[in-house]
Amino acid sequence: MRKIGPHPRRSDCPIACTLDLIGDRWNLLIIRDLALGKQHFDELVESEEGIATNVLTKRLKYLCEVGLIKKLPSEDDARRVCYSLTAAGESLEGPLEAIIDWGLENVPNTRLIPAMAR
Amino acid sequence: MRKIGPHPRRSDCPIACTLDLIGDRWNLLIIRDLALGKQHFDELVESEEGIATNVLTKRLKYLCEVGLIKKLPSEDDARRVCYSLTAAGESLEGPLEAIIDWGLENVPNTRLIPAMAR
DNA sequence: TTGTTTTACTTGTCAATAGAAAGTAAAGTG
DNA sequence: CACTTTACTTTCTATTGACAAGTAAAACAA
Numbered sequence: 001m002r003k004i005g006p007h008p009r010r011s012d013c014p015i016a017c018t019l020d021l022i023g024d025r026w027n028l029l030i031i032r033d034l035a036l037g038k039q040h041f042d043e044l045v046e047s048e049e050g051i052a053t054n055v056l057t058k059r060l061k062y063l064c065e066v067g068l069i070k071k072l073p074s075e076d077d078a079r080r081v082c083y084s085l086t087a088a089g090e091s092l093e094g095p096l097e098a099i100i101d102w103g104l105e106n107v108p109n110t111r112l113i114p115a116m117a118r
Numbered sequence: 119m120r121k122i123g124p125h126p127r128r129s130d131c132p133i134a135c136t137l138d139l140i141g142d143r144w145n146l147l148i149i150r151d152l153a154l155g156k157q158h159f160d161e162l163v164e165s166e167e168g169i170a171t172n173v174l175t176k177r178l179k180y181l182c183e184v185g186l187i188k189k190l191p192s193e194d195d196a197r198r199v200c201y202s203l204t205a206a207g208e209s210l211e212g213p214l215e216a217i218i219d220w221g222l223e224n225v226p227n228t229r230l231i232p233a234m235a236r
Numbered sequence: 237t238t239g240t241t242t243t244a245c246t247t248g249t250c251a252a253t254a255g256a257a258a259g260t261a262a263a264g265t266g
Numbered sequence: 267c268a269c270t271t272t273a274c275t276t277t278c279t280a281t282t283g284a285c286a287a288g289t290a291a292a293a294c295a296a
Contacts, residue, residue, distance in 0.1 A: 011166040014221025014228040015150055015214065021225065023143050025283090032133055041244050049128040052284055057245060079243045079292050088224055096133065098216035103132025106206055107139065110132040143254090159273050170255050175274055197263045197272045 021066060022092075026051055026059050028099070031085065031092055034069060036115045039082045048113070068092070139184060140210075144169055144177050146217070149203065149210055152187060154233045157200045166231070186210070 010016045022028060029051070033044055044056055051059075060083060063069040068089040074080035085092075103110050128134045140146060147169070151162055162174055169177075178201060181187040186207040192198035203210075221228050 010168065011231075012227060012229050013147075013150075013166070013231055013234075014218045014225060015146060016167050017225040017228045018217050018221040019143050019146060023141065023146070025137050025141050028137060028141070029131075029134060032131075042242085045244095047129075048131070049134050052286095053245065054247080054285090055283070077243085077293075081244070091224060092220060095213065095216040095220050098213040099136050100132045102210060102213050103136040106209060107132060107135040109130060110135045111130050113129070113131055116131075160271085163273095170257090171274065172256090172276080173254070195264075195272085199273070 018095075022068070026055060027063065027068075028092070028096065030056070030059055030063065031068065031089055032096065032116075034083060034085050034089070035093065035096070039084065040080060041083075044083070063089070136213075140186070144173060145181060145186075146210070146214065148174070148177055148181065149186065149207055150214065150234075152201060152203050152207070153211065153214070157202060158198060159201075162201070181207070 009020060022031075029047065029049055030044060033047055038044055038047075041056065041060075044060075045051065045053060060069070060071070064071050067086055069083055070086050072082045072084070074082055100112070100116075104112070127138060140149070147165065147167055148162060151165055156162055156165075159174065159178075162178075163169065163171060178187070178189070182189050185204055187201055188204050190200045190202070192200055218230070218234075222230070
């Protein structure tokens with residue numbers, strides 16, 4: 001992933017810029033999980049893909065900083081943190097669906113996880 | 119990027135599988151350029167984003183191996199190689215358009231490069 | 237109230253990858 | 267026969283990723 005903050009963008013192409021923002025192996029999976037209703041660190045860790053905790057921590061912080069997700073304390077449990085999508089994060093549903101469709105058609109033996117059935 | 123070949127997939131999720139296949143900073147930009155009609159190594163190197171030649175070589179080889187692009191010799195010049203999209207590569211136009219739309223709306227100051235005007 | 241568990245991280249280590257710059261080799265051109 | 271073009275390859279360094287272990291604060295259980 002790219003260092004966050006004011007780095008020189010590679011170009012003004014919307015594809016390049018979007019890849020600079022979320023073009024790695026984990027960001028979209030975190031956004032997928034939050035879109036499915038997961039809220040907490042350990043729920044995200046338990047996803048099938050097996051993200052390492054240091055990587056998850058870094059990505060969550062990063063996604064907050066770029067405004068795709070937000071982080072709120074739980075009301076009833078001071079240890080708990082609730083992560084959720086911002087409006088910008090939710091708007092990634094379009095690309096996400098296009099990727100899902102492509103994957104289902106072009107990568108053998110892929111299937112939607114039950115929680116994603118539409 | 120992930121090592122190519124028979125690696126254990128992270129999950130059967132079409133998003134995860136698609137990211138395993140092309141989820142990095144360069145693959146989609148190469149596919150974009152080929153979709154725009156570029157054919158040769160040096161045309162790809164000259165793109166605004168400035169890919170290093172060693173990285174481009176590796177990605178071209180990889181994208182051939184996974185069947186998203188194909189490599190053919192030129193008829194008139196034995197040095198020249200013509201890269202182009204396979205049918206599977208062309209089918210990435212859907213995700214690509216979704217990403218373009220998202221980028222244009224959500225990343226400030228992005229614009230289509232002239233060749234992409236639709 | 238003391239020990240255990242839960243939650244959300246942080247740290248350390250090692251291997252793999254990315255990126256920059258320079259070099260190379262075969263084919264074509266004047 | 268020198269020079270250029272094309273498509274790489276090599277070398278080096280710095281960053282990142284994966285894995286394992288550790289930590290700290292809050293909550294719960296006895």
